[in-house]
Amino acid sequence: MSEHPGVVPSVASQPVSAAEDLAVHITANLDLVDHHCHYLSRQVLSQGGFEALLGESHFRTPPGCSAADTGFGLAVRTFCPPLLDLPACAGISDYVERRAQLGVDEVHRRLLAGGASTYLLDTGYLPDRPQRFGRAEELAAWSGGSVAEVARLETLAEQVAARLGGIGGGVARSSGYADALSDAMGQCGGALGWKSVAAYRCGLGIDWSRPSPGRVREAAAEWLSAGPDIQRGWRLEHPVLIAHGLWSALDTGRPVQIHTGFGDNDIRLKEADPTLLDPLLRATADGRSAIMLLHCWPYHRQAGYLAQVWPQVYMDVGLAVPHVGSRSAAVLAQALELAPWHKMLYSSDAFGLAEIYHLAVHSWRRALATALAPLAAAGFHRDELVRLGSLVSSENARRVYGIS
């Protein structure tokens, strides 16, 4: 289990040792549960549309620049073209053309083959665009896997607000907010867990104590009477209502996913540091609901610490795993410095492009092989390596979400 600054990697087809060989072989065959992902685009994409989904920016790249010139874009060019019958390292325009030729169904089937067997789909992002972004059934068909739902708390709250709110009536109806949210959550019987995007809305540095019913009513009155945002519609940013949603979710006993770390430019990164959750984690350490820290990069070491010391805390390095390309092994290694193997999960956080699904799987398997190889070299038995790899790839998710 030595550790040294290294030498340029050999290509994957030339493993340098029997230990690496074994680790690669093990991870290539592990079952995966993707415990957090999003809808796939169901449209034939132009090059512009494709590039817009490659990264996390909502803006166009500067003139003369390509959104494919990123670690992720280069990984797409490296690994995906052969799956569409093109040579590796093909240019993006050739790739997009071939993509269109094959059609969405075929592309998705090819890129999702060999991926996860189970997907937990966050149905709360762009839920109202089924024409553009497919439905759960489609993901199941394309992937051949089973798909279960994770319900987004803020989206549920916004649907409640849309029913209750509006000029004049909002304040009067605010006393019904908590019950209405509770009803809405009750209708999510099929959801295996909950998701909060507090990091995007008010940041994670809020007062996490459980708000009293009076405080919830008051906050609901503030929000409902303010009405929807002209551009964005009903958008929950009120920290009291976000905390209330989270505590309501924790009360159900089902795992609660919390977005931490990077995301699109809608997030303020500094406010997405998972260590800001400290008061919440202290308050829920003897509770019955697991808290799943999603993504975490570049605060994944911090998340690993939290996953070690708090019994209810789990983590993943999803989103980073596909997006940092060849660096995914380095990121996973940092997260596993302190995160126990029984607390780490796999997720893709893929959205829109099947390429993100594909590269998440590919990068995860490679990153995990890198984590296992020194253990193989140190003499751990194959069964033990399989056990560890299975924990982080699927078993932890199955145990925590109750997936059989």
Next chain:
Amino acid sequence: MSEHPGVVPSVASQPVSAAEDLAVHITANLDLVDHHCHYLSRQVLSQGGFEALLGESHFRTPPGCSAADTGFGLAVRTFCPPLLDLPACAGISDYVERRAQLGVDEVHRRLLAGGASTYLLDTGYLPDRPQRFGRAEELAAWSGGSVAEVARLETLAEQVAARLGGIGGGVARSSGYADALSDAMGQCGGALGWKSVAAYRCGLGIDWSRPSPGRVREAAAEWLSAGPDIQRGWRLEHPVLIAHGLWSALDTGRPVQIHTGFGDNDIRLKEADPTLLDPLLRATADGRSAIMLLHCWPYHRQAGYLAQVWPQVYMDVGLAVPHVGSRSAAVLAQALELAPWHKMLYSSDAFGLAEIYHLAVHSWRRALATALAPLAAAGFHRDELVRLGSLVSSENARRVYGIS
């Protein structure tokens, strides 16, 4: 001194180059001063008791999970069983059984052999449990090294409070607090340095200016009249008194250790970032006491910067060195990006288990070999490598603490 993303490591017995060979050989023979460690458990441990000491959590692992499934637990299984006549990679239950068979003294002697020659023992953590946790003399006997004391400031203050405080009398006696603390510190003549756990009590982001005598009296009155916590007894969390303790320590001219970075779940990680000490470091830059930043992970790069720019600042990556297992070389390398070699020290921060002592030594030697190997490859003479390795392993500690 090239630097490349690397290839899976060969096992230690197959060094890839003469440079690495040389570096490993040098570090295997370096004298070590462990400038910060804690008591060893002197009990025969059950598997539960053993696993509870493996990590930094105060909580049990979730059902079906093992606390040994961490980077550190896997390192224990890799390296320690052969020292107890078991095969490498033995399971934890076999290991714990063998441990009990051999008995505490024999296990400690075997695991501490080849370790540090000098230990600076923080005597302030669980000072009242000598039956469970051994005394300094025992550490000396088990290790064959010499043991000196580091006195914990908050523990001294709490002993003072226990004498002065209590309902009714506290406020009246608060005027004697500063003198009583001064007396208590005066009785620590044998202590080579001081330790503060401010990070655990009020965080490092407090007002670090030296409190006036009046402000100290006032704060002492607040604390003493509040009385001891029912569960935790006298516990110093008052930022004014913590700052006062630290300045009192700085006045002695002896090095002052400050816990920074991760620790058990009692810490709020965000409040343990050493850059929060900025005002204190500015105010003490021309002072005569060294400030030792302990542990620092995951803020060890930041600590390296502070160690470079402030003349009185030193650092270690203790606690991380054993706990991150095979990643210790990566952590040390990041710390040495900016930290001068004359400002880095070795510590284990070991507590309870002799395995932590052992792996701290083992991981440090490997990590240091990794840092020296590129210098060897670049052509630095063996004597120069020994000089650099000796600085960080023992000489800096000897110079700063005045150990002959």
Next chain:
Amino acid sequence: MSEHPGVVPSVASQPVSAAEDLAVHITANLDLVDHHCHYLSRQVLSQGGFEALLGESHFRTPPGCSAADTGFGLAVRTFCPPLLDLPACAGISDYVERRAQLGVDEVHRRLLAGGASTYLLDTGYLPDRPQRFGRAEELAAWSGGSVAEVARLETLAEQVAARLGGIGGGVARSSGYADALSDAMGQCGGALGWKSVAAYRCGLGIDWSRPSPGRVREAAAEWLSAGPDIQRGWRLEHPVLIAHGLWSALDTGRPVQIHTGFGDNDIRLKEADPTLLDPLLRATADGRSAIMLLHCWPYHRQAGYLAQVWPQVYMDVGLAVPHVGSRSAAVLAQALELAPWHKMLYSSDAFGLAEIYHLAVHSWRRALATALAPLAAAGFHRDELVRLGSLVSSENARRVYGIS
């Protein structure tokens, strides 16, 4: 594009694969634009003077310690002596002696050979010491490159204050501050961009909204009537005037460089985290001026995220590239996890020593080769590798600053 914890590096003269060979060859020949550097010392330096410029501290090293015992100092000893006809790994005293023997002009010519073809010189640091620190023409002569100016906003403001300010008259003249600054900026017609050291003065966590004319007048009155600092002279630390300077610079359409991350001990590192700029970046996302995040370490991953999601944001890992020695590849790799290749630039941030210029170039080429090698191994065509390497080494700078 595999990624593994690695093995000790071979020396540069023994590349381990054809892919690395190709990457090293490509980067050795890339044109470089150094988009941020400082004056070179034009004095013959004593060993003390030389060591004082090796690091970022303003203080002397502790007795018995050498400022050359750092990652950077060891890199200087590894790579620079042969350029002055000494053996590699020579001691610092021999090196400084040889340096003096050759004379400043010869040393500078040798160390700057093979470096950047274009330098953007921040003329605002120590602008009044031309005897000690050379002028732009000298840098051009020593390097054989062309030199253009970057004007430092705070220095311009301080020159304005020196004209307008002073006891009694300051308040009265404060109404002319904005116009005078505007005039001073108008006289910087040759400057290709602007530089702000807000991080050193008030930190990056200020109110970044554009101050109203009335608020600027008020702030100018505060500053001008306070007068110059006795030791430091006129020193702009007023957050309103710093924000005003930055917005004035953004209005010109020319790129605005912002120091982020580490620097000398004058900076408070925590206040130099580029994510603190979030409100400014949101407010300028549709603007016409590029914002260049300089240095960024240890927040370079965060900067990479900002460079990905905001269209106007660029970054470099200057200062770190030379100062972290053999770790520059690791730092660049982390920055490129999210930073697009069309958003990364080269800079040295060199100041004082030609060795910093030299090692910045050397470390950059090695770091970039390390980033390109896996792409070469993955099958990307040489032309594509050259294109990517050229973007980050020169083309991005040429495009953004309008350098032909």
